[in-house]
Amino acid sequence: MFENKRLFVLDLDGTFYLGNKLLPGSLEFAEKVHSMGADLVFLTNNSSATKDEYVDKLVRLGVPENLFDVYTSAEATIRFLKENFPKKRVYLLAVPSVEKLFQWSGIELVDEKPDLVVMTYDKTLTYEKIEKFCDFVRLGVPFVTSHPDINCPTEKGPIPDVGSFIALVEASTGRRPDYVIGKPNKEILEMLIRDFDSKKEETVMIGDRLYTDIECGLRAGVETILVLSGETTSNMIPEDPPYHVYKNLEDIVKSMK
Structure with a gap:
């Protein structure tokens, strides 16, 4: 599944961290993506902070700044307003x-x-x-x-x-x-795919919410992964879902080796 992937788009709250604590495997996942020569972009719907504030928080939590980029729904909203x-x-x-x-x-x-x-x-x-x-x-x-x-x-x-x-x-x-403006609208993900010069078949979307993260990935037609480290629980998953399911990023890292 991860062969030839060039862009990994991740949610933050409930996927990469919870509050002020990294979730299991988060740093290892960021390092693994970097070692593959791929881009890691955090696409967060949480518009209560700026990109710079999110970058500062991730660095404080021990994630080197060269491993990631951040895009927020607030930035996307500004872009939407200026264009429309x-x-x-x-x-x-x-x-x-x-x-x-x-x-x-x-x-x-x-x-x-x-x-x-x-x-x-x-x-x-x-x-x-x-x-x-x-x-x-x-x-x-x-x-x-x-x-x-x-x-x-x-x-x-x-x-x-x-x-x-x-x-x-x-x-x-x-x-x-x-x-x-934000997830689940596929336009916000398609915009990132264009901005990072990737293709849909080279992109992975990972998140913890069915109605935003996962729906966004499915609508955009990219490889989509649900993690059970945030809002969604196992009893909320339908039979034979059109996406992959992992406990957390730690389990994803194990499958990437």
């Missing part, structure tokens, strides 16, 4: 560092009369912010969100993610997002 809604005014839900990333990228952020509203994983969310967001959604302003994950896995258990906030907005306004 250039020079539009945005009301944004985001943590301060991601808000600065949007501004640095040339996105005009406003508190009143936006052309569209954008929801990322805002761990600084307040009632005032969500109330204003819902007001704009009720007025029919186009609604963009970075990803649909309902929960984010942590060492202490799952915590509410953007999908939970989407449900809140829908319950209040009757509207769901007009655009969901």
Whole structure:
């Protein structure tokens, strides 16, 4: 399965680490991919941090910076806005560092009369912010969100993610997002395949969520692997699934030798 693979795309939360701890086999997996001469790219739906913050965290956890690259749904959302809604005014839900990333990228952020509203994983969310967001959604302003994950896995258990906030907005306004940018949309993975000059048959997608990571890989038509180190449990797997299943990255490394 791993012969002639040039691009390994991995989820982070629940796949490579959990909270502030690397999962079994994670560092060995990164080293193995590097020794193959292939690229390792972390594609995370978690938009509560910037690429630089993720790189800093991985290095702190002991992963050499030359072994990987990182792409987030926040970056993908910025790219989507610039390509599809250039020079539009945005009301944004985001943590301060991601808000600065949007501004640095040339996105005009406003508190009143936006052309569209954008929801990322805002761990600084307040009632005032969500109330204003819902007001704009009720007025029919186009609604963009970075990803649909309902929960984010942590060492202490799952915590509410953007999908939970989407449900809140829908319950209040009757509207769901007009655009969901991150996984499972195949476009985000196909974009990485192009950016890293790879081909679908040379690409592997690995993650722990059936409805985002695995669905994304299947939609894009690449080799897809589910790991049981995060959200998905063995009783959630259908009979004869169209993807491979491993306990964790440690088991994958063993099969690559």
